[in-house]
Amino acid sequence: MKSNTKALLAAAGIAAFAFSPANAYEAGYPGWASKPGVLIGASAGIPPPGIYMFNQVFTYQSNLVGPLTNAIGTHTGVQAAVDVQGFLFVPGWTFLGATYDAVLVQPFIMASIGGPLNLNPAFPSQIAGAHNTYIAPVELSWKLGTSGFAIKTGLGIYVPDGTVQGPTGLSNVGNPWWTFQPELAISYLANGWNLTAFLYEEFNTKNSVDGYTTGDIFHADFTATKTIGKWTLGPVAYYVGQVSNDSCAVGSLCGATPAAALAATGGNAQRFNIWAVGGLVEYNFGPASLSVWATQEISANAKNSAVPAAADISTITRGATVFATLSYRLWAPEEPAKPAMFHK
Template structure:
């Protein structure tokens, strides 16, 4: 059961703690790197369970540190329970699958913000993914659309005081993979497109992610380097709640590198990977405004357990008939 050759789409949770309700920190819905180790492949027909935990330890960087200080730490611990559905359907020559996952998070920001939050982050749903194999070349391509539903824990005057987000996020994705002779060479591109905050009207700009995997499976072991990029590619838009001022135009770019190790136990596969962000920069204030642009720079460790919970070809349980004449 080579889960390293499947797209296990589980979501993350970003650091989105507000110092007050006067401005909103950059708020990624998806934790960068969640597609590391995954691919454009699809496992056999069935229903799969994915349990993922990750921790993120970082500092806030960028021009905002001139206002809040240069050593403001942020931490997050997130647990995700997700299901991957592979019904065996095909469409336009592609294999269909769907994903749903629910994350629970704890996060905090240090002095001078001194904020803590915990609860349920927004539910992540992928109603449809389509995966094509390009003949015998080993190349596969997958595309889909993820949706973050605004059902998480929301508190605060502007709705940004906890781990939930009071807006929808639509996330188109495309993954290209080379899967042959134990290799998984994959690039996953996905972009967060946010609606306006339903309380404040503030709208966070689009956030682009790119996850890169280069692993080799030898026997039951899978190892290899991984890397990711994340950046906000459009500016935030303010609203009447903030007197129509751009509180945080916020463009940022973050690069990270790391390594992955996985082991296939047969009934389940266990994978761990860790990444260190090596470059992070932010900018984007409008003329005459205090630049509150920001990013976070730190270390992430993931652990994922994946296993099949149902398949149509499972043999019936042997034993006595429940009823007989």
């Protein structure tokens, strides 16, 4: 059976990661679990029943910005190269009028950070390994009549099974905590248009090694594309920001005393905001579909209101992303056999 790869690309709820020392009080902690913009090109739609696979690769080339750069300079580079293998399961089930699907994703990461931070042993200049596995056991999509509008909601979970190293568990690309990521997509899908706002937020449990808890991270990915024949083109954008402060419990490794707890959270970017714009192009080959989008972060800032401005050493990345996705159907249910027709 010929696969509907265009529908797959529009529907796949996918997750990946890009290295950033965004709000770490400890070296090497990323500011987010899901790569900002990862759901660009996705929508609230669902492809036909089957098992689908998607392969993703992307590069993120950036420099540090924020108060810390007043001391270290504005040309400290942070780079990442990421490979992602994912599966989308669409069994054809419905619930409360919605179509059900599930997602499983495994990212692999290679990242580096430049000088002068890489001269500090606490900041490994290069890291590589498996990031936490992403599982979305439930996603539900509703079509709103014949209007072309659709809504999708679900829950993604990052399992703490990535490559974890170091005294705080943060010296490599894995995170020693769970991340729960509820999502909401609102789409207009008619006449070749995909106009989608995909909203999702990361809620983290505490670091199982030292007890530190990262604040909530909010994402919004925007797609406005038009399909003409086998080609799809259009502008895209994303926003990511930390919307609640980090915390460090007294009595934990990161906060053995009230003073230590304050010190642990005092050097962080308790809040950061990044905006990016770019474009997407896709070609549908039939058996598979290839999508490429690129974005430039046009605004990035970080601050910590818990400390005096002169003592704030917050930092965040600002850079460019090139992101490619190849998607295809691995299996589809057999079509019912048609009754034989006999004629005299």
